[in-house]
Amino acid sequence: MSSPAQPLAASLVQSVDWLAIAPPTIAAVVGLAVLVADLFVTENRKTLFGWTSVAGLAAATLMLLPLLDGDRSTFCLTGDATVCSYTADRFTLVIQFLVLGGALLAALLSVTALKDARKELPEGEYWFLLLSSAAGAALLPASRDLATLIVALEVASLPAFALVGLRYGDRKSSEAALKFFLSSVTATAVSLMGISFLYASTGTLYLTQVADRIQDVDGQLHTLAQTGVVLTLVGFAFKTAAVPFHFWVPDTYVGAPLPIAAYLSVIGKAVGFSGLILVTVVALPSYADVWGPALAVLAALTMTVGNVGALRQQATRAYSAVRLLAWSSVGQAGYLLVPIAAAAYSGDAEKSIGSTVAYALMYGAVNLGAFAVAALVGRTKSLNRVSDYRGLYASSPLSALLLAFFLLCLAGLPPGIIGLFAKVTVFSAAVDAGLGWLAVIMAVNVVIALFYYLQWTALLFRAPEGEPEKHRVPAPLTAAIALTGVLGIALSGAPQLVLRFTDTALF
Numbered sequence: 001m002s003s004p005a006q007p008l009a010a011s012l013v014q015s016v017d018w019l020a021i022a023p024p025t026i027a028a029v030v031g032l033a034v035l036v037a038d039l040f041v042t043e044n045r046k047t048l049f050g051w052t053s054v055a056g057l058a059a060a061t062l063m064l065l066p067l068l069d070g071d072r073s074t075f076c077l078t079g080d081a082t083v084c085s086y087t088a089d090r091f092t093l094v095i096q097f098l099v100l101g102g103a104l105l106a107a108l109l110s111v112t113a114l115k116d117a118r119k120e121l122p123e124g125e126y127w128f129l130l131l132s133s134a135a136g137a138a139l140l141p142a143s144r145d146l147a148t149l150i151v152a153l154e155v156a157s158l159p160a161f162a163l164v165g166l167r168y169g170d171r172k173s174s175e176a177a178l179k180f181f182l183s184s185v186t187a188t189a190v191s192l193m194g195i196s197f198l199y200a201s202t203g204t205l206y207l208t209q210v211a212d213r214i215q216d217v218d219g220q221l222h223t224l225a226q227t228g229v230v231l232t233l234v235g236f237a238f239k240t241a242a243v244p245f246h247f248w249v250p251d252t253y254v255g256a257p258l259p260i261a262a263y264l265s266v267i268g269k270a271v272g273f274s275g276l277i278l279v280t281v282v283a284l285p286s287y288a289d290v291w292g293p294a295l296a297v298l299a300a301l302t303m304t305v306g307n308v309g310a311l312r313q314q315a316t317r318a319y320s321a322v323r324l325l326a327w328s329s330v331g332q333a334g335y336l337l338v339p340i341a342a343a344a345y346s347g348d349a350e351k352s353i354g355s356t357v358a359y360a361l362m363y364g365a366v367n368l369g370a371f372a373v374a375a376l377v378g379r380t381k382s383l384n385r386v387s388d389y390r391g392l393y394a395s396s397p398l399s400a401l402l403l404a405f406f407l408l409c410l411a412g413l414p415p416g417i418i419g420l421f422a423k424v425t426v427f428s429a430a431v432d433a434g435l436g437w438l439a440v441i442m443a444v445n446v447v448i449a450l451f452y453y454l455q456w457t458a459l460l461f462r463a464p465e466g467e468p469e470k471h472r473v474p475a476p477l478t479a480a481i482a483l484t485g486v487l488g489i490a491l492s493g494a495p496q497l498v499l500r501f502t503d504t505a506l507f
Contacts, residue, residue, distance in 0.1 A: 017074035024138035030056030031131030038124025095141035103134035109259035129159035176255020191235025197228030239272035262371035292344025303334025342433035369484030391464025411453035417492035
């Protein structure tokens with residue numbers, strides 16, 4: 001006769017949908033394989049790790065295709081199959097495409113950067129950390145409980161600290177890593193405190209159950225629940241580089257290897273914003289009156305401080321091109337926050353979130369393209385100043401044209417139609433939600449941003465000082481610039497593809 005413990009044990013066993021978890025799993029497995037192989041492969045053959053990592057990220061991205069035919073969930077409660085820890089729905093797939101595609105482009109940039117670094121960057125550790133971070137970032141949008149959410153957030157963040165400070169003997173890189181580490185650890189501690197308060201108030205970590213139970217919290221726990229909501233929001237505001245939690249961004253981007261700065265500017269943002277969306281719209285819709293106004297104010301502050309910071313950059317200052325892109329990314333984070341804030345006031349929260357996702361896809365493609373051209377110029381101009389781009393058209397016409405296109409997309413001007421459509425979508429989300437004041441602040445910031453984007457664009461076509469320096473473009477760098485250029489041009493030709501894709505039900 002079987003013991004009563006056996007059926008109980010059987011009831012606790014969860015089935016695993018391997019196809020649903022394939023994208024982050026492939027990235028993690030390839031990362032572990034690279035780490036182990038690093039122990040046995042000789043130095044002169046470690047360049048193979050780069051192409052192995054690129055292939056692994058490409059395979060992980062392609063594994064999103066079989067998941068398009070319907071929502072899939074796994075790691076569900078045995079007593080309730082509708083409550084799960086991992087869900088591959090439309091929202092998950094769009095963010096995973098952005099994360100894995102962005103990591104793939106950053107990997108292409110890294111192949112050239114590692115070759116140029118002349119052993120200053122350890123290849124095995126570099127690729128392991130990049131793949132581990134990409135796996136965590138791909139896991140996060142699929143997380144449907146607070147524990148998995150925080151674990152995914154840290155798996156994405158911890159390797160990024162090391163990547164920023166990985167360059168041997170570089171004091172600037174070490175200082176950047178320390179700033180990034182301290183700010184991120186603070187954010188995690190605050191988030192964990194908030195999540196522990198939410199768990200104490202509701203007795204569950206699953207997002208959908210938190211949404212149901214937090215509405216009926218006992219009166220004695222009401223203050224605890226409110227404090228938990230606020231602390232959780234503050235923690236994610238750090239992760240999204242929202243003002244006043246943005247101070248680490250410029251120094252971190254300058255100190256990090258350029259491909260890692262590109263990675264953080266897009267994948268770091270995607271991680272923070274997808275986590276923020278899951279916590280606010282899925283877990284805490286009943287507290288919209290708390291997080292809605294807070295995010296609206298954060299959006300206004302973030303876009304204003306970011307654009308003013310970019311405007312103040314001096315063209316002749318060392319690393320001013322990277323600093324300008326860093327401050328620009330803070331300003332873009334403000335635009336990304338607008339539709340999330342609008343979701344609190346809108347009758348159609350999914351449509352508002354769709355605006356954020358559409359903007360994130362546009363921003364990811366063109367910002368990675370701008371960093372790719374910056375990586376090309378940085379190969380001959382190590383200080384990477386904005387003034388170093390003067391006359392780029394004379395030495396590298398195609399690169400100059402593509403950088404001009406990327407900057408115009410970020411500014412929201414033709415021929416960067418996708419940038420214009422994305423900004424109009426975000427603007428209309430604010431207006432539809434009754435946030436007219438936020439729409440006005442956004443319009444003012446778009447005008448401010450025009451100045452520094454157009455100033456840089458004009459510099460590309462001015463007569464160069466002295467003899468124009470030819471830029472030899474390695475194949476991986478060529479591939480990264482070409483991919484972002486083709487994607488940006490294709491989306492500008494048919495921007496409705498992104499809007500239609502993200503306008504469908506995300507949750």
